[in-house]
Amino acid sequence: MAEYSWPKQGTTTLIGKEVDRVDGVEKATGAAKYSYDIVLPKMLFARVLACPHAHCKIKSIDAAAAKSVPGVVSVQLLAKPKEEIKWQGYLLACVAAETEGAAAEGLDAIAVEYEVLPHFVTEQFLEAAEAADRTGKAGATVELENDAPEDEDEDAFVEAEVKRQLEAADVVVEGYYGIHSITHCCLETHGSTCEWQGDKLTSHLSTQNVSGTAGQIAGPLKLPASDVTVHCDFIGGGFGSKFAADEWGVICAQIAKETGRPVKLMLDRETDQRIAGNRPSGFVRVKLGADKQGVVKVWDSVQWGTSGIGGGGVDEKVVPYVLTPPNRRSRAVRVSTNTGPSRAWRAPNHPQACALSQTAYDDLAAKLGIDSYDVFLRNLDSASNKKADVYRAEMEIAAKLMDWKAKWHPHGKGEAKGSIVEGLGMAIHTWGGAGHASNCLLKIHPDGAVGIQLGSQDLGTGTRTAIGIVVAETLGLPLSDVKVEIGSSKYPQSGPSGGSTTIAGVSESSRRASQDALRQIAAKVAEKLGVGAEQAEKMVAKEGRVFVADKPDAGMTWKQACALLGMQPLEVQGKYNPGREKSPLSSSGVAGVQMAHVAVDKATGVVRMKKFVAVQDIGLIINRQCAASQVYGAAIMGIAFSLFEERIMDPATGAFINADLGHYHLPRLGDIGEIVVEFYEPASEYERGVIGLGEPPVISPGAAISNAVANAIGVRVPVLPITPIRVLEALGGNGAVPAKWTSGASS
Amino acid sequence: MTQPTRSNPSRGGFHRRDFLRGSGAAAAATALATGQGLAADETGAAVVGPGMSKITLNVNGADHAVLVEPRMTLLEVLRYQLNLTGAKPISGDGTSGGSTVFVAGKPVSASTTLALTCVGKPIQTVESLGGAKLDPVPAAFVHNDGMQCGFCTPGFVMAVRAFLNKHPQATEDEIRAGLNGNICRCGTYANVIMAAIEVVKGGARG
Ligand code: FES
Numbered sequence: 001m002a003e004y005s006w007p008k009q010g011t012t013t014l015i016g017k018e019v020d021r022v023d024g025v026e027k028a029t030g031a032a033k034y035s036y037d038i039v040l041p042k043m044l045f046a047r048v049l050a051c052p053h054a055h056c057k058i059k060s061i062d063a064a065a066a067k068s069v070p071g072v073v074s075v076q077l078l079a080k081p082k083e084e085i086k087w088q089g090y091l092l093a094c095v096a097a098e099t100e101g102a103a104a105e106g107l108d109a110i111a112v113e114y115e116v117l118p119h120f121v122t123e124q125f126l127e128a129a130e131a132a133d134r135t136g137k138a139g140a141t142v143e144l145e146n147d148a149p150e151d152e153d154e155d156a157f158v159e160a161e162v163k164r165q166l167e168a169a170d171v172v173v174e175g176y177y178g179i180h181s182i183t184h185c186c187l188e189t190h191g192s193t194c195e196w197q198g199d200k201l202t203s204h205l206s207t208q209n210v211s212g213t214a215g216q217i218a219g220p221l222k223l224p225a226s227d228v229t230v231h232c233d234f235i236g237g238g239f240g241s242k243f244a245a246d247e248w249g250v251i252c253a254q255i256a257k258e259t260g261r262p263v264k265l266m267l268d269r270e271t272d273q274r275i276a277g278n279r280p281s282g283f284v285r286v287k288l289g290a291d292k293q294g295v296v297k298v299w300d301s302v303q304w305g306t307s308g309i310g311g312g313g314v315d316e317k318v319v320p321y322v323l324t325p326p327n328r329r330s331r332a333v334r335v336s337t338n339t340g341p342s343r344a345w346r347a348p349n350h351p352q353a354c355a356l357s358q359t360a361y362d363d364l365a366a367k368l369g370i371d372s373y374d375v376f377l378r379n380l381d382s383a384s385n386k387k388a389d390v391y392r393a394e395m396e397i398a399a400k401l402m403d404w405k406a407k408w409h410p411h412g413k414g415e416a417k418g419s420i421v422e423g424l425g426m427a428i429h430t431w432g433g434a435g436h437a438s439n440c441l442l443k444i445h446p447d448g449a450v451g452i453q454l455g456s457q458d459l460g461t462g463t464r465t466a467i468g469i470v471v472a473e474t475l476g477l478p479l480s481d482v483k484v485e486i487g488s489s490k491y492p493q494s495g496p497s498g499g500s501t502t503i504a505g506v507s508e509s510s511r512r513a514s515q516d517a518l519r520q521i522a523a524k525v526a527e528k529l530g531v532g533a534e535q536a537e538k539m540v541a542k543e544g545r546v547f548v549a550d551k552p553d554a555g556m557t558w559k560q561a562c563a564l565l566g567m568q569p570l571e572v573q574g575k576y577n578p579g580r581e582k583s584p585l586s587s588s589g590v591a592g593v594q595m596a597h598v599a600v601d602k603a604t605g606v607v608r609m610k611k612f613v614a615v616q617d618i619g620l621i622i623n624r625q626c627a628a629s630q631v632y633g634a635a636i637m638g639i640a641f642s643l644f645e646e647r648i649m650d651p652a653t654g655a656f657i658n659a660d661l662g663h664y665h666l667p668r669l670g671d672i673g674e675i676v677v678e679f680y681e682p683a684s685e686y687e688r689g690v691i692g693l694g695e696p697p698v699i700s701p702g703a704a705i706s707n708a709v710a711n712a713i714g715v716r717v718p719v720l721p722i723t724p725i726r727v728l729e730a731l732g733g734n735g736a737v738p739a740k741w742t743s744g745a746s747s
Numbered sequence: 748m749t750q751p752t753r754s755n756p757s758r759g760g761f762h763r764r765d766f767l768r769g770s771g772a773a774a775a776a777t778a779l780a781t782g783q784g785l786a787a788d789e790t791g792a793a794v795v796g797p798g799m800s801k802i803t804l805n806v807n808g809a810d811h812a813v814l815v816e817p818r819m820t821l822l823e824v825l826r827y828q829l830n831l832t833g834a835k836p837i838s839g840d841g842t843s844g845g846s847t848v849f850v851a852g853k854p855v856s857a858s859t860t861l862a863l864t865c866v867g868k869p870i871q872t873v874e875s876l877g878g879a880k881l882d883p884v885p886a887a888f889v890h891n892d893g894m895q896c897g898f899c900t901p902g903f904v905m906a907v908r909a910f911l912n913k914h915p916q917a918t919e920d921e922i923r924a925g926l927n928g929n930i931c932r933c934g935t936y937a938n939v940i941m942a943a944i945e946v947v948k949g950g951a952r953g
Contacts, residue, residue, distance in 0.1 A: 024889035027897030028904050029877030030833015037832035101818045187837045187845060187898040187932050236835070236898030237932050269839055460895030460933050629892045629938060636934030661838040661930060668927040669936040 004512050005584050006620060007473065009686040013542075014469045014479060016686075018625040022465045022479065023234075023458070032234045035206040038193040040262035044073055046096040046255055047103040048248065049110055050089045050271040051079070054119035054338035054654025058083045058092070058112065066095055066109040071102025074255050075110070078247075084117070086309045087340050088655055089274025091247060096255045096263055119654035123281060123306045123335040124178060124719070135304065138332035139316045145326045158329060165298035165327045169289025173364045178283035178719035179355045179702060181306070181647040182640075183273050184345060185666065188236020190276045191266030192249050194256040201253055202229045205245060206266075208238035209496035211455035214489040216245035217253055230489040238459050240344030241277030243496050273659035278647055279345035280307035282314035282352040283719075286360045288325070294368050294375040296361065296382070299328040303356065306335045307342035315349045320357035322430050323376075324384045338654055339647075344498060346634075347431060347695035351641065355702030355720055358427045362707040363716060366411035372707060373404055376426060385430045387591040394593040394615040394680050398426070401613045401676050402595045412714015419603035422610065425707025426595040429699035433619075433692030434588035435504030436495025440574040442471065442513035444521070446566065448559040450475060451483040452513070456494035456506050458486065460633070461694060462626035466503050467510045469622055474514035476541030477558060492573065500692025504586040505576060507622055507690045511585055513574025520572070522546060524564040529554060586689040592616040594635070594700035596708040597673075602731060605724030607643055607709055609673030612701070617680040619691035631677040631697045638701020640667050646721050795863060802866050806831065807875040815862045822846045822857035825872060833873035833901040834858075837930070844929030845902040847909070848872045854909035873901040876908065883949055884908045887942040895933035903929045907943050917947055 026032040063075040074096040095106035148157035192205040218225040252265035284303035305313025311334025365375040380388040440454040526536030547555020597611040644665040717730040796817035837845030841856035849871040876882035894900040
């Protein structure tokens, strides 16, 4: 069994350096072709008709008039009479036409009669959800230091024990916290462009799962999966919402088949917002008990939230988040709403869990009048990932970068400049980030050309560049000499891009293939030079040469070495399957600390970001530039869900009323303040190998920013995003605690 | 309860079937059109549409004959007739800045500009900044990693190009205040700021 390893730390030429993206110029000059950009001869434009009601029954649907609209080529009805529709945006019909305008006109000509039924779309108040009979029990997690006596009823014991712990605590904090649903808002909406060649289909699908979606299209079309190719060179955002081919991906292929013409079906922005992904909301009622030092001893919470009609919400297992006191009871209630179904969103559960619980820790600091930093520090021993040391070190770094000690003041006690007050907040997070299964095919040609293929995708992480860096580093070549091909299901299977698994996964397979290939080439070089097998083992590739490590003269150029391959290229498969043994090339498990500095205008309620510090451990870095970008991007996305974005449901009509980018607020370039990204990198990090980085830094911003606002104004704005109206409500005393709580978990 | 039929959510911008008449744009279009789809109404004003008309658009320095309906946006024509797909359909209403192109030297949202109104005006797309002589703005985007998924990037590159053409010596504060017409979901703003600063320092002017 061959051995795999990374080059010794400090000896790399590409790995760990700041490397420009290999496809950067294409992206920056419009040459990169996304699914939306595939333009084919005789292509039809398809658009969908989406249900305007949150809950209704279709009385009738009639496409006759649509078919006679000039330019309309195909009309597909997707909903049937009598069908019950349970959320706004559900697809009713699809029209394909010669132009986008004709398709839209065709949709307008479809006549639908609805019987509107009662809906429930707002889950912020548990009492209202209960009254509407929309709640159900979800999970419950209990951990207690003391065991129940054998003869005692378990539930009664837990109830009494939690009560006893709370009564014994020096201080008890009661709080209500929440975080609304947000959507994925991929700037390239979901969809595909499909073309048939005979019985074979190519779907240019906007997907973060190139290797896994062909079968999803083939199944409903009753095709062998081998007859479907999914192709996606570039994807305009996914964030967890583009793992599936989806209904519209199948419809597009069907219309293309039926009309005998290529079809482009990309969702319109409103429909994309309504049905193509959102992150579950979460709300919680908490009681925590702590000692005078701020060390939390007991946590008792009831949380609720929704992921659509099925209920769901945030997993109670990660509430409280990271900081997990020895006694806790976390109960969850699911709320069923007439809203589009949720999808995985960057670090599923974690951003909400962090915002629902580390805010309570900060309120504890406020109540005790001690520095929030110290409260976090004193509770680190309860970290669920046992990384107290890493957090401690990172907190120190972050505090220096933020100048925390000099800037911090007790909650609400900062100096006001007119109506402006400032505040600091922090939060901590954890994530796995293990590499996914990945295969690749590396080809080295007798002329020295190097190419590698993987059925992977570039979600924005710089996948091509990372693969190129690993191969070029291993073979001692400049990055430009390695041709990386990803984005086709015809290439060797590689995992979907989700959960921070891609860079570690593709680095595994490409390093393995490259090391294996180099061994084979080294053997030929050794043979040619007449040096023994022992010398061959010591051969390295560097700066375009293959040579015996301690004897640079005993070697030859890369081209000369490859010429030894003879007529045929060398093909090597790289394979990585996680889960068996621990790999020397990758691992998992990170801890990060973030701090926010905000200014709040108490007169207008506007919160401005002044500074945001993100300190993150990371393992071995492949491309320092793209790694940093992941953290910058996560921080900005975090600022987005902390201060700006929210799916706003209208209780009266059941409509998602800001389902566009004009009213669904995202931050702009001027809204982000100063962002400082720092990697926590003792030498031991390199030894851990590659770890994914996409999710962790997006987790902490909600709590960190909420805590900073609370520190500034002296009261908690309980629900994210912290919009001006919520700040004003909190300052007016109406926001902190909803007047009507019900007690205990319901139903 | 029964609601009236067909309450499809508004798909703004697709009801542009009104004839363009009397405006400078329509007159220009008429002059350049081949006669297909052309008529004069009873007032004698030139009328274009409602069907296809052949017009000429000058894009990135070259004339292109294209077939347009009055309701067609510049974005549709650039993308689907000229295969210039750098300008992106993101929000459809100009909110995102993703379809930014220059018309007569000014940045506009191609998704909210009718193709007919661009006759006789030079159009410049992001593709013109690429090629053998890479413009300093996209170069700085690459160098500062001002992109992740990259879908917003061409529009952002055009916005930065336009802003720096006007303010070649812009300070960081001016950059932060002046580039708020574009949305990036991946969160590249910090990198875009660095890119713009680099272009200013390099004194590049397009
Ligand atoms: S880079 Fe993805 S939207 Fe900006």
